[in-house]
Amino acid sequence: MSGVVIRPGRRDAGALVTALIFVPPAVLLFTIFVILPLGEAAWFSLFNWNGLGWPHIFLGLENYARLFNNDDFQTAFINNLLIIVFSIAIQLPLGLGMALLLARRAWGAVAFRLIFFLPYVLADVAAGLIFRFIFDGNYGPVSAVVQAFGGQPLFMLASPSLAFTALIIVVVWKYFGFHMMLYIAGLQGIDRQLYEAAEIDGATAFQRFRSITIPQLAPMIKLSVFFSVIGALQLFDMVIPLTGGGPFEQTNTMVSFMYNFGITRMRVGYGSAVGVVLFIVCVTFALFYQRFLMRDE
Amino acid sequence: MSDLPFTEEEAGVQRQVTQGVTRRPVSRRRQATLFGVWRLAILIVVAGIVLLPLLATVLGGFKTLGELQTNPLGLPHVWRWRNYWEILSSLRYWRVLGNSLFIAGFTVALTVALASTAAFAFAHLRFFGRRFLFNYLVLGLMFPAAAAILPLFIRVRQLGLVDTPWGVILPQVAFGLAMGVLLMRNAYRQLPSELLDAALVDGCGYMRYFVHITLPLSRPILATVGIIAFVGSWNNYLVPLIMLDTNTLYPWPLGLMDYEGQYSTSWQLVLAFITLTILPAIIMFVMAQKYIVEGLTAGAVKG
Numbered sequence: 001m002s003g004v005v006i007r008p009g010r011r012d013a014g015a016l017v018t019a020l021i022f023v024p025p026a027v028l029l030f031t032i033f034v035i036l037p038l039g040e041a042a043w044f045s046l047f048n049w050n051g052l053g054w055p056h057i058f059l060g061l062e063n064y065a066r067l068f069n070n071d072d073f074q075t076a077f078i079n080n081l082l083i084i085v086f087s088i089a090i091q092l093p094l095g096l097g098m099a100l101l102l103a104r105r106a107w108g109a110v111a112f113r114l115i116f117f118l119p120y121v122l123a124d125v126a127a128g129l130i131f132r133f134i135f136d137g138n139y140g141p142v143s144a145v146v147q148a149f150g151g152q153p154l155f156m157l158a159s160p161s162l163a164f165t166a167l168i169i170v171v172v173w174k175y176f177g178f179h180m181m182l183y184i185a186g187l188q189g190i191d192r193q194l195y196e197a198a199e200i201d202g203a204t205a206f207q208r209f210r211s212i213t214i215p216q217l218a219p220m221i222k223l224s225v226f227f228s229v230i231g232a233l234q235l236f237d238m239v240i241p242l243t244g245g246g247p248f249e250q251t252n253t254m255v256s257f258m259y260n261f262g263i264t265r266m267r268v269g270y271g272s273a274v275g276v277v278l279f280i281v282c283v284t285f286a287l288f289y290q291r292f293l294m295r296d297e
Numbered sequence: 298m299s300d301l302p303f304t305e306e307e308a309g310v311q312r313q314v315t316q317g318v319t320r321r322p323v324s325r326r327r328q329a330t331l332f333g334v335w336r337l338a339i340l341i342v343v344a345g346i347v348l349l350p351l352l353a354t355v356l357g358g359f360k361t362l363g364e365l366q367t368n369p370l371g372l373p374h375v376w377r378w379r380n381y382w383e384i385l386s387s388l389r390y391w392r393v394l395g396n397s398l399f400i401a402g403f404t405v406a407l408t409v410a411l412a413s414t415a416a417f418a419f420a421h422l423r424f425f426g427r428r429f430l431f432n433y434l435v436l437g438l439m440f441p442a443a444a445a446i447l448p449l450f451i452r453v454r455q456l457g458l459v460d461t462p463w464g465v466i467l468p469q470v471a472f473g474l475a476m477g478v479l480l481m482r483n484a485y486r487q488l489p490s491e492l493l494d495a496a497l498v499d500g501c502g503y504m505r506y507f508v509h510i511t512l513p514l515s516r517p518i519l520a521t522v523g524i525i526a527f528v529g530s531w532n533n534y535l536v537p538l539i540m541l542d543t544n545t546l547y548p549w550p551l552g553l554m555d556y557e558g559q560y561s562t563s564w565q566l567v568l569a570f571i572t573l574t575i576l577p578a579i580i581m582f583v584m585a586q587k588y589i590v591e592g593l594t595a596g597a598v599k600g
Contacts, residue, residue, distance in 0.1 A: 014502055015421075015422040015503060018418065018422060018502075018504055018507075019422045019424040019427075020424075022507075023414075026415035026434060026474050026478065027433070029411065029467065029471045029474065030433075030475075032452065032471070033452070033467055033468045033470075033472070034437055034471050034472060036452065037445035037448035037451075038440060038444065038445045040448035040452070041444060041447065044447065051451060098343065101339065101340060102340075114586055115347055115348060116343070116344070118347070118579070118582060119347060120593070121578055121579075121582045121589060122575050122579075123534065123549075123575070123578070125532075125553060125554065126550070126571055126574065126575045129571055130350050130351070130571060133353070133357065133567070133568060134350050136564070139357075139369055140369060141369045141370045144370060173347065173350070178593070181594045182594060182597065182598065185594060223597070223598065227597060234443055236443060236534075237534040237535065240534075240554070241557070255443045255535075258443070258446075263446070263450075268451070272447050275443065275444040275445060275446065275448075278443060279440065279445075282439065282440075282441050283439050283440075
């Protein structure tokens, strides 16, 4: 007993020492490379600054005013919203459908799952470049198929609306397998007895799907929507090799706009303003989503 | 051999046949087989759509530019291994892979080291500010790296790390910590607390306990965090794009874009280069698919 009484004191001292060694490295690194730069982004966004010396041309909120009046930024912002809408509307049903087909441990199911998940582990840059070839008017397979049916060579990436469609296709191609895996994990967690009970009560397959599968999958659906939105807001790597934001700056996202107009021209203040807008949109969405939809977790 | 059932449906059919069936199960069975065929057809079509772009890329690397124009989808008439050999025998290819490996290796090591120690303190130790610091670190889950990329560049430049691998590694670690700390703290908390009590009574210090008990018992979560950090670093484009100037330091995504810029008129070479740079990821995926799929999805679900 006495040992137990004495040790708590030593334990606290030991705990404190250990904590003093274990915690500061992570906190310091996080502060220096995440928190401070985010704060600085807000500060720099109030200046006209080329990144040399120290910012001194104070503009107030003028960078933001310019940003919101810039047609190309408006396009980029709307593109982000459209990517969110399309990726949810296409890749979630597709992911769920494939998950329903593959959730059972049937012959070949694992192989199909791996095939569908494979694009997710490839880099966005590689995916973007592969599809620049696929949609290439001179050498690409899509154009070749069009020509085989008697059409003209199709330069998809040279037309703003087709190029944007191409971007959506690549996003879905790359990410639906990830969402499928989330749904498979969710489906495997559903109690089979629910289905058996429903079957005994004479529920049709559709009724079972609507009244058991969908409600039981709700947490995964919420999660999957969350990742679609956050991923779509930050989309960049894929845009650069696929379209570079063109043609005519019509396929930019917020981040590729920031890259094309802020970073490559070292307009630190202007680019930071884009970063702040992105930050506010992401954090607002995450907070609202967690507060109102993911409360139970 | 040919008598063996190939699918669950066929197995079911055989079972019903041997049991001697009435009419209703027959119609049901037919429905099931039909559904099986449709299901397989849908899966094969989707798998084809997923794989065709990759296949066209690999095959394209074997063709000449001229053949690419006339025959972009089919097998090459003559397999030109030269495109591939030239890249495989170039310093450039191995250097971009080496750079990626160096950056990813240190990113994983530092992320796991810093996240596991901090998570241990948050899970088991009482100290002033524990709650606050934990919430502070986990805030990072919400922050997109792109939002702070310009000030991050300025900071890395101040530290003299621009155009060095460390200018890429340290920000990557910093942005990966939130997920790592959260996943690891939750995993550590699942370990029975009696274990820690017993160890402390026996005079084992916290650090020894961490090294000899906590770490060996939480290998799965260490692997998960390591895999997330590795894949994130291996595929990262934005951070090295901003931080690195010298092309001998480029990791492969930058090296690929650099190569594409140089040979943009020769798609066959670019396709061969794409194939060879995504090959390590595909090999790793095939070899460790179970861990990679579980790591990436478990990380998403728990985080």
